[in-house]
Amino acid sequence: MDLQKKPAARPARQDPEGCLVVAVRLPVRIVAFVLVVPVRMAWDALVVAGRLLRDTVLRPCGRALLWLGEVLVVLPLAWLWRYGVVPAARSFAWLVRVLVVVPLVWLYAHVLVPVARALAWLAHWLIVVPARRLYEWILAPVGRAIGWALYWTGRSLVVLPALLLYRWILTPVGRVLLVVGREILVALGHAWRIAGYVSLAVGRFLGALLRWTLVEPARWVYRTVLTPVGHVVRDAVLRPAARAARAVGRTARQALGAARESARQARADIRRLFLGEPRAPREREAVGRREPSTREARTLGSSTTALTKD
Template sequence: MEKPPSPRPVEGCLIVAIRLPVRIVALVLVVPVRMAWDALVAVGRFLRHSVLRPVGRASLWAAWALLVWPWTMLWRYGLLPLGAGCAWLGRVLVVVPAGWTYRNVLVPLGHGAALVLRAIGAGLGWAYARVLTPVGHALALLLRGVGYVLAALGGGAYAVTAWLVRHLVLVPALWLHRNVLTPLGHGIARLARGLAGLVRVVAAGCGAGLLWLLRVLLVVPASALWRWILAPAGRVLAVVGHEIGAAFGHAWRVAGRISLAVGRFLGTLFRWMFVEPVRWVYRTVLTPVGHAVRDTVLRPAARVARSVGRVVRQTSALARETVRQARADLRRMLFGDSGRTREVSRREPIGRETRTLGSRTTALTKD
C-alpha cells in the first residue's frame, strides 16, 4: 500500500567533481558578503526605528506647521471672509442693479419692440398676400409656357444629335473593336503568357541551384558545428552554471546560519560585558543608594519645604491683615467714621464664639 520512493536522478562523475570545489569557493566568497549584508540590515533597522521614524514624524509635524496650518488659517480667517464680503458686494453692486434694470427697463423696452415688430410683420404679410402672390402666379404661368416651347425645340435637336452620334461614332468604333483590337489583344496575351512561363522555368532552375549551393555551403557546416561542438559545449556550460547557482544558494543559506550564530555570539558577548554589569550596578548599587537618598534626604527636605511654605503663607496672610487693619485705623483717625458698617468676616468663628445647638443665631448673623 505504500508508494515506492521516487528514484533519484543518477549524477555523473563530472557533476560530483565540479560540485565540491565550487561549493567551497562559493562559501568562502559568500560568507563575508552575507555577514556584511546582515550587518547592514541590522544597522538599517536600527536607523529606521531610532532615526528615520522620529525624523520623519518631526518632518511631518514641521511640514504641517509650516505649510498646512498657515494655509488653513489663511483660508479660514482670510479667504472665506473675503469671499463672503466680495459675494455681498457683488450682490449689492451687480445683481440687485441688474435685476432692477431688467425688470424696470429691459422688459418694457422688449415689449414695445415686440409690438413694433409684430406691426411690421403684419404689414409685410398683407403685402405678400395681396401683392406678391398674384404677381408670382402670373410670372409662373409665363415661365411655364416658355418652358413648354423650349422643351419641344430641345427634343428635336436631341433626336438629330443622337442619330448622328450613333452612325458616325458608335458603329465605326464597334467594328474597329470587334475586327481589329480583339484579335490583336488575344495575340499579345498569348505572347505574354509564353514569356511568363519561360521566366518561371528559368527562375525555378536558378532558385533550385541557389538553394543547393546554400545548403552545401551554409546549412550543412552550421548543422555539423551545432551538433558536434555547440550543443555539447552548451550542455557542459548548463551543468556548470546550474551547479554554480546551486552552490551559491547553498553557500548563502550556510552563510546566513553562520552570520546568525556570529551575531548571537556578539550580542551575548555585548550583553555579558556591558549590559549585565550595568544592570547589576543599577540594581545592587544605584537603586539602594537612590532609595536611601530619597528616604533620608529628599522626603525630609520636601516635608521641611512644605512646612516652611505653609509658615510663609500664614505669615504673609497675617502681615497683609495687619497692614489692612493699620490702614483702616489710620483712615478712621484722619477722616473719622463715615457711618458705614464694619465689614463682617463671613468665615466660621473660632474659640468660644462658635455655633452651638441651643443658640438661635448662626455664625453668619451673630454680629
C-alpha cells in the first residue's frame, strides 16, 4: 500500500514578479486616473461638439459639395472619357499595333530569335563552360574555406557575447519593463473607464443644475405667474373688449341699417312728391303699351309740366 501512494505534490514556486506588480500597480493607477480624467472629459466634450458640427454643418456641406462635384466634375469627365479619351486611345492603340507591334514581332520572330540562338550556342562554349570549370575547381573550395573561417570567427567574437548579453542582461530587464508596461496599460484602461463614469456624472450634474436653475424656475414662473396673469387679462380685459367691440359693431350695423332704411324712405317720399303715387300693375301695362307723343315726352322746356298740367 505504501508503494502505491503517490508522492506529495511540491508547492508551486512563487512568482518572482508578484512583489514588483504589487509595488507598481497602485501608484501607477492613481497617477493614471489623475491624468486621464481631464483628458476623458475633454474628449467627451469634443465628441459631442463634433457630432453637432457633423450633423448641422459638415454633412449638409458634404452633400452639397458631392452634388456640385458630380455635376461640375464627374459628369464632364465621364463624357470626355467616353466620347474623347476612349476613341482617341483606341485609334492610338490601333496605330501603335500597326506601326510598332507588328514590325517588332516580325523582327523578333525572323531576326532576333535566330541570332540569339546562334549567340547562345557560342556563349555556352566560350563563357559558360569555362566559368563552370573555374567555379567548381577554384572558387568553390576557396569560398568554403573562407566561409568556415568567418563562421568560427563570428561565432567566437559576436554570437557568444550576444547570447550572454541577451540571457543575463536583456531578458531580466525586458521582464521588468514588460511588467511595468503591462501595469501602466491596465492602469490607463481602468482610469479611462472610471474617467468615463466621472465625465457622465459631471454631465448629468451640469444638466440637472441647468434644469433646476433655468428650466424649472422658468416653468414655475410660466405656470404660477404668467398663466394666471394671462387668464386674468383674458377674462378681465380681452373678453370684455371683444364683447364691447362686438356690441359696437352690432350697434353700428343697426345704425347703418336704420340710416339706410331712412334714406330709402326719403328717396321714396321724394319720388312720390315729384312723380306721384305708383300706379297699379294693369295701368302700368296700359301706359307702357301706349306710345307717348313727342310733345308729352319733351315737357322740360315748356311751362306746363307733368305736375302742373292738371
